[in-house]
Amino acid sequence: MAVVRSLRQYVEPVVFGAQMACSFFDTGLQMVVKQRSENATSPSDPHEDQNAIANFYMIFNMLTDFIPILPALILARIGDRGYRKVPIVVPLVGYSLSRALLLLVIWLEWRIEVMYVAPVIYGLCGGFSSYWAGVIALVSVSTSEEQRSLRIMRIELVYGIAGFLGSLASGHLFQLYTVGMKQGVLLASMSVALYVFCLLYATCVLQVSRITLERRESTSSGIITHNRQDRTIIALLFISGILYDVAVAGGVQILSVYVLNAPLEWSASEVGYGNAAGFLIFITSFLGMKFFTRFAVSDTSMIMIGMVSFMTGIYFMTFVTTTAMYFLARSVMLFALIPMPTIRSLLSKQVQGTSYGMTFICLQVSFTLASVATAPIYTKIYESTLDTYPGFVFTLSSIITFLSILPISVVGCRAAKQENYERIQGN
Template identity: 80%
Template sequence: MAVVRFVRKHVEPVVFCAQLASAFFDTGLQMVVKQRTENTTNTTTDNPDQSQNAIANFYMTFNMLTKFVPIIPALILARIGDRGYRKVPIVVPLLGYSLSRALLLFVVLLDWRIEVMYAAPVVHGLCGGFSSYWAGVMALVSASTGEDERSLCIMRTELVYGLAGFLGSLASGHLFQLYTVDLKQGVVLAGMSVALYVFCLLYATIVLQVIRSPDGLERQDSAGILSSHVERDRTIIALLFVSGILYDVAVGGGVEMLSIYVLKAPLQWSATQVGYGNAAGFLIFITSFLGVKLFTRFAVSDSSMIMIGMVSFMIGIYFMTFVTTTAMYFLARSVMLFALIPMPTIRSLLSKQVRGTSYGMTFTCLQLFFRLASLATTPIYTKIYESTLDSFPGFVFILSSCITFLSVIPISIVGCCNARQNNYEIIQGN
């Protein structure tokens, strides 16, 4: 019974299974796009860069639709969630994911054109997409935990997300290659992705319960933006948004191009290697969680932890510029061991600056700002990658490193403001 109560009160099972399904879908889509574009370009040209350009252009359109379509639906769902219906911003996007991910299954099973996949981000975007889903998860975790434990609880949710992605990525390459006379390559993987999303939808709708912490209820009336430090809070919120947006642009742009970079010479990864590479990326969730545990024990401030994570990614993505072998790739990945710390810690800091009834809208706005910023950076990164493909294909990773450096500046100002305020409060208390 204790296990049942734990499961019903925690969103982690949904996060785990949904990310497992997402890892299956990502590897499946990556390999199907590679196969279809290679089959198309090989009939017209022997230039290997032609296939890379086709893949890059597909993902540019796919990612831009993913980021643009959910804007209005996510805001509507966030408003509904802040009115007390915390499960709605989670359940509706899961419905969209279940429907949209089925398209990959049909593309593989029925030999539909790969352009059909452009409908996938439209379908799940109209249901709120990841912007609504992840903001809803973060709002639910924030509303059910106290301030002292919030950073660790949010990081724990990210850890579950990362573990699922790690395990799903390890298995995805092998599952993609499973086929029989009746089932084509990729059908098993795509089918399992859809089944897991349907399970998550049913679990979140029927089983999951919403638990509110007393601490979160008290903050609705006594703390946050309506406190005596209104201007200071607004400045910190703005700085946190700027830092988070810059860091998300750097990470998102770099990782998007990295998924294309590994498919070309000199790496030329197979489906299994793509799965292992994605798994290496998800290992960062584990090392970042352990980092937060360690830094919290030594009373390292939230802003300091964020800067440590940003520097970790900045150095790692810079090294990725010069990667020419698979071993070098994994070595560069290992340098990014704390790269996940910034985003959940920024969300934790934001939740301490706003009212409990504004968690959903705050996290959704942050997520949508990420999407709007990347609407511009995705085509920019893609075109820069295409233009430097022959001369210096790793240039986009240097660009990500420079943008990460810029993201450190606002968070360092937040750290100084918090340190000054803490010293002031100590003197007042004395």
């Protein structure tokens, strides 16, 4: 019973199940969009279906990013008032309903444009912005500052392992069908079932210890009186995080379209393997953080190592023309997931525990607004360079990543100066 009570305070089962479901949905949506675009476009124009796919994802991603902003802010405020599960449970309701829409689109052969309703549904429920900020806030209030970076990275690891396993299986599950069941129905059904499981677990099983919550928040309050004055560090962390998120989100968005078209032209199973390679980076990033932490590498140094890893890998992606080259470029990004959880950890050390929810949601909303602005730009650049230099958007992501390193360098210098001041004062 003690073990069961202990497990009820861990959010990892929700993260694992939800990401497995998301991997099933992403692969299913990719393949359905590809099939519907090929059927709707003329074979005489080889670029027509490519532009159709790119435009669909541009609109879909803009709706995904823009709609959750206000609901996520409201849910974050509720979470900071002590209801830490609300920002997690409400988005899971939206995800369960919206993922069922893909099942209906496949089963009833509705137009693919119906899927634009999906981001509206889960956006009104807070979307990923509320869900992930709620998870990070819950983890932060129950973890000491010394262990927080590694604990948040462990959540990212669970997220990555689930995505890796889900992506490996998703391509094969999409192809399974019978005479009475269309291709993709099984995959979409499993996605809905997993989201419903996560919703029930988060609602009925997951618990937040009020004693732990109060202890951590009171401890944080004592620490914050010393750190809160340095708003420059908070601003620099936001700037660096936004730039890096733009580079990663923009590059990955086009990458999902790039692999479906010439010269790669992946099948459903290859799409699953490609997505799995992306999630494998969560595992290598976690192992990298464990290694760097053992040798007392600072948080800012780890962030820069991760950024350089992504910057190099996404630049190599510019020249990818074969599947083997794609996986080679992916392998260079082995530490690319270290920056974001570490930035969140540094931010949590600059604010009070009762402000974790709003801090993380403001960061997530900043990512959202930046994505809304840059998603169409990336799409139009990709379409305009499709005939001459289709990988140019990946070079652009590499340049933006380099810019994101500059604010973190300043944070590292300021942190080093503060540490020296504290040592002199202590002596």
